[in-house]
Amino acid sequence: MSSVKNIKIKSSKVLLKAELPAVLTIAGSDSSGGAGIEADLKTFTAHNVYGLTCITALTAQNTQLVKTFEKTPQSLIESILELNFQDFLYGYEKDDQPLKVVKTGMLTTETVRVLAGYLGEFKKYNVRLVLDPVMVSTSGSSLFKVEDLEFCASNLFKDAYLITPNFVEATTLLKVLDGAEIKEIESLEDLFEFVKKLQNVLGCENLLVKGGHLPWSTKSNLPLKQVIKGEEEDVVIRDVLYESKSDSxxxxxxxxINTSDTHGTGCTLASSISANLAKGERLNNAITLSIDYIHKGITSMGRKLGYGNxxxxxxxxxxxNVHSVIVADSVPLKHTNVLDFFKEHPKVRDNWKAYIEHDFVNQVxxxxxxxxxxxxxxxQDYYYLINYAQIHALAASVAPTYGQTHSEAVIIGEVINEIERHKEKLCKEYNIDYERDRDLDIELQPGKACLDYCDYLLKIGKSENFLGIKVALAPCLHGYAEAGIYGKSIKQHDTTDSETSKVYESWLNDYSSDWYLNAHSEGQKALNILFEDQHIDEERIDELVDIFNxxxxxxxxxWDEVLK
Known part of the structure; x- marks a missing residue:
């Protein structure tokens, strides 16, 4: 008789559930997997965005050529889009629908006819339309007919939130749709004039002309006809965004990057921008992060795939975090003490006072x-401390220096010790065992306030750089010190000498003790040193203030929830 193994998989308890905005890609399928629908879905997944699809054509291609393709019938396009919109768009409150962005790649006339009928719904629900006008593959194969382009221009372009042609596609668009002779680009001013003229012809809200086909010399500040091998370090790519509403x-x-392995970069950039927009990024930030993603995608590829591009x-x-990928000019803070700057900021001042002088502290x-x-x-604090240790671990993983990684490890050790003391006190004094009782005692489950707090910290821990994480952790460390001092200053003498009074006094003593005030002082010094080493622009300072606030x-x- 055969042996039988019985493997039981335990149910995982998820502390933080993912909220996935959705992006619909309407594009052709690339059988080689590097561009089109396949590239879009991979990109959405990498960005933690849910991807929907509408395949406009099936292609037979590889990294060397596109051999042939078959269009999807218009009736099938109609069914695909309608079913996707019924499920992810219709019936939701405005801006609450899962579908945030519709991104297009290789379009057919049949697809444009159907898609044009939904433009009113996109406006109603604030769904952004991002158009990547795919005309020619990296291998040089034509994917777009002139009549298709003209039909697309008259039906879609003016309703697009963003159009993302490369320089070759941009010149083709201007020639076909405007008939004007293209002036040779000899300066940045020429390029700016070209981009603004094209946006005026297309009528879209925003236009990003990608500059991969137009490299620039940093020495002469002029565009290059070709890049000479060995001079790559003096060459840059300039992508230009024109925003019509602000005329900026x-x-x-x-x-x-001197490489021919760029198959699918256009599709990938547009889908990355779409994913970042779906997650709530501003357009400039979405593009910045997406350009960095493309660079990583090119430079992190080890063994070449395929014989072609x-x-x-x-x-x-x-x-x-956009500030981890850009070079910014430093803006000095107005305070030598960074904590004071945050506490005294107009956005924070009243909230900080409400925190350290909270009625919870008064009642204790x-x-x-x-x-x-x-x-x-x-x-609740026991649950929070576990999360607090995890955020310090995330900070350690992105710390820029060994010393900072070591400091985070020390802090994690101290927090773990505090968790153990917390656990021992709950068990010894109140017969509460977190592991044993958490499924029986509803108060051992995190309340809404605790969950909101922990979810936000985890979000910051996974999306911010070291500086942003440390700013997010600062209010807890420093606020409890100031709350402890405040509580001691208003404490009245208790004549009953009750057990409750002793517990409350012990709690205040902990956070006004020499060891905690020393941690409070050392934390401020570390924050000051951290800011001294950073290049921070005004926009970034505002973001950090918002995190702290x-x-x-x-x-x-x-504490509000505790009192309720």
Whole structure:
């Protein structure tokens, strides 16, 4: 008789559930997997975005050529789009629908006819339309007919949030749709004029002209006809964005990579931008992060795939913090003490006062807090501390120096010790065992305020750089020190000498003790040193203020819930 093994898989408890915005890609299928629908889906997955599809044509291609393709019938396009929209767009509140962006690649006249009928729905639900006008593959195969282009221009372009042609496609668009002779680009001013003229012809809200086919010399600041081998370090690529509403131009300058393995980079860039927009990034940031993703995808590819123009590595991890990929000019803070800068900022000042002088602290200091509420706080705080240690671990993983990694490891050890003391106190004094009782005692489950706080910190831990994470962790460390001092200053003498009074006094003593105030002081010094080593622009400072302020308000909500 055959032996039988019985393997039981335990149910995993998920602390943080993913919220996946959706992007619909309407494009051709690339049988070699490097471009089209296949590239889009890989890119969406890498960006933690849910991908929907509508395949406009099946192609027979590889890295060397596109041999042939078959269009999807218009009736099938109609069914695909309608079913996707019924499920991911219709019936939701405005801006609450899963579908945030529709991205197009290789389009057919049949597809444009159907898609044009939904433009009103896109406006109704604030769905952004990103058009990548795919005309020629990297191998040089034509994928677009002039009549298709003209039909697309008259039916879609003016309703697009963003159109992303490369320079070759951009010149083709201008020639076909405007009939004008293309002036040779000899300066940045020429390029700006070209981009603005094309946007005026297309009528789209925003236009990004990609510069991969037009490298620039950093020495002469002129475009190059060709790049001479060995001079790549003096060559850059300049992608130009024109935003019509603000009449503003942005130049994204990045290093030139001398390679022919760029199959699918156009599709991938557009789908990366779409994914970042779906996640709520501003357009400039979405493009910046996406250009970096393309660079990583090209440079992280080890063994070349295919005999022709190889694909990039879609599995490279996208950056989520724009300030980790750009060079910025430093803006000095107005305070020598960084913590004081954040606390005294107009956005934060009132919230910080509400935090350290919270009624929870007042009630603890004056023995007026019902003990069952304090016990609830201890249960919630136990869960929070576990999360707090995890965020320091995430900070350690992105720390720029060995010393900072070591500091985070020390902090994690101290937090673990505090968790163990917490656990011992709950068990010894109140007969509460977190592991044993968490499925039986509802108060051992994280409340909404605790979950909101922990989810936000995890989000910051996974999306921010070391500086951003440290700013997010600062209100907890420093706020409890100031709350402990405040509580001691208002504490009245208790004549009853009750057990509750002793517990509350012990809690205040912990956070106003020499060891904790020393941690408070060392934390401020570390924050000051960290900011001294950073190049920070004004926009980044505002973002850090928002992070600090959000965490401060979450601390207030944490104690609000305890009192309720």
């Amino acid at each position: 131009l942005t130049v994204f300058e990045s290093a030139f 190889g694909p990039l590595n879609h599995m490279s991890t996208p950056e989520t 200091a004056n023995n007026k807090l019902p003990f069952n509420r304090f016990l609830y706080f201890l249960k 959000t965490v401060t308000k979450l601390e207030v909500s944490f």
